[in-house]
Amino acid sequence: xxxxxxxxxxxxxxxxxxxxxxxxxxxxxxxxxxxxxxxxxxxxxxxxxxxxxxxxxxxxxxxxxxxxxxxxxxxxxxxxxxxxxxxxxxxxxxxxxxxxxxxxxxxxxxxxxxxxxxxxxxxxxxxxxxx
Numbered sequence: 001x002x003x004x005x006x007x008x009x010x011x012x013x014x015x016x017x018x019x020x021x022x023x024x025x026x027x028x029x030x031x032x033x034x035x036x037x038x039x040x041x042x043x044x045x046x047x048x049x050x051x052x053x054x055x056x057x058x059x060x061x062x063x064x065x066x067x068x069x070x071x072x073x074x075x076x077x078x079x080x081x082x083x084x085x086x087x088x089x090x091x092x093x094x095x096x097x098x099x100x101x102x103x104x105x106x107x108x109x110x111x112x113x114x115x116x117x118x119x120x121x122x123x124x125x126x127x128x129x130x131x
Contacts, residue, residue, distance in 0.1 A: 032131055034106070034130060035129065035130060036128070037129070038127070039125045039127040040058075041125045042125075043121055043122075043123050044121060044122055044124065045120075046115060046119055046120055047065070047066070047067040049069055049070060050067065050068075051066070051067060052067070055124050056126075057126055060084045060086075060100035060102070061080035061081045061084055061086060062078075063075060063077070063078050063098050067115075068092065070119050071094060071119065072093060072115075073094065073095070073113060073114075074096065075091050075096050080100055083104055084100045084101065084103075084109070085103060086098055086100050087101070094114060095113065095114040096112070097111065097112045097113075098111045098112075106131065108128070109126060109127070109128050109129070110127045111124070112124070112126075113125075
């Protein structure tokens, strides 16, 4: 009986661990969770090796990316609009990522840019998270 109780209790505790995902606390709401919209994806020509291009990250700002070589992109700069801050999550590689946060509203804008296998095009992805 004790073993069955421990098994049930342990299973319930483990399930709660998985269900209690991270929350993005903002403002006065201590545990306000954000809802992320589906990602918007845009395909475009890849910058030439050694050149750079600017990509829009929704209304949160823009990201300047340089193509370092045939297979590597690198973030040159992330430029948030007023009220937003940026954090480069992945600065170089086949895919780069930048997260923007609005300090006033707690909204997030996720930006990603990946280089195709042949290096002929890039796919940009943005996703807006809000209350």
